[in-house]
Amino acid sequence: MNLLAPVRRDRVLAELPQYLRKEAALHARRDFHPRVTCACQEHRTGTVGRFKISKVIVVGDLSVGKTCLINRFCKDTFDKNYKATIGVDFEMERFEVLGIPFSLQLWDTAGQERFKCIASTYYRGAQAIIIVFNLNDVASLEHTKQWLADALKENDPSSVLLFLVGSKKDLSTPAQYVLMERDALKMAQEMKAEYWAVSSLTGENVREFFFRVAALTFEANVLAELERSGARRIGDVVRINSDDNNLYLTASRKKPPCCL
């Protein structure tokens, strides 16, 4: 894929996309962090927007719908026939967030046990981990804990963003969904992950979900970049995964006027 190709018009984010459920959201702010908005307005986003490509890995049991989820978003297609992913595959998606180009590399990994050791060698360096389970299969939700543990062995748990995604929503009745959602919300809270429920068959929530992933990954990247470049000057501290479910707490001692 040509990284210099213009960003598609339907990949432009001017506002922060909202969470699905407030009780299992990475943060509940309505807008991007003010420091991020300010940095974008002044084009002070450093490597974000130039060479930086953020790696996102998608993990979960076999046949939960990882490949279909990525294909629905990236290609707007759906295949009802199951073709196991062998090892890994990836798609590149370009966005423009607050006027800044931003790329996500979406790594689709194999859920089948026999391909797991190949797939896990690609876990390293992820900025976001998407753990998928089937909303109609409670065992696949239980297994998400192990998928998360494996993915975190290769990544820094304090800085990676976690998303817990229930798939195949079209196959649950409203009553079944309510029951499954209760367990899934609990799991998401334990993991400190943001919860989503999607259907790749109908497309429900797929675009909203990936936009949220792109926006939160972008925001975390810009905050980290500001932290690296201006920590001494500005004296801010960025903390991730705070107890109150607010992803980024910035303890500012001195801020530039545009960020007040």
Ligand SMILES: Nc1nc2c(ncn2[C@@H]2O[C@H](COP(=O)(O)OP(=O)(O)OP(=O)(O)O)[C@@H](O)[C@H]2O)c(=O)[nH]1
């Ligand atoms: N009804 C319905 N079926 C789905 C949905 N998503 C995936 N499927 C079906 O579930 C099966 C598995 O989907 P995949 O996307 O290949 O699953 P996977 O998680 O990538 O599987 P592995 O590559 O083996 O890990 C396929 O037959 C899909 O058509 C969905 O949203 N609704």
Ligand SMILES: [Mg+2]
């Ligand atoms: Mg697959």
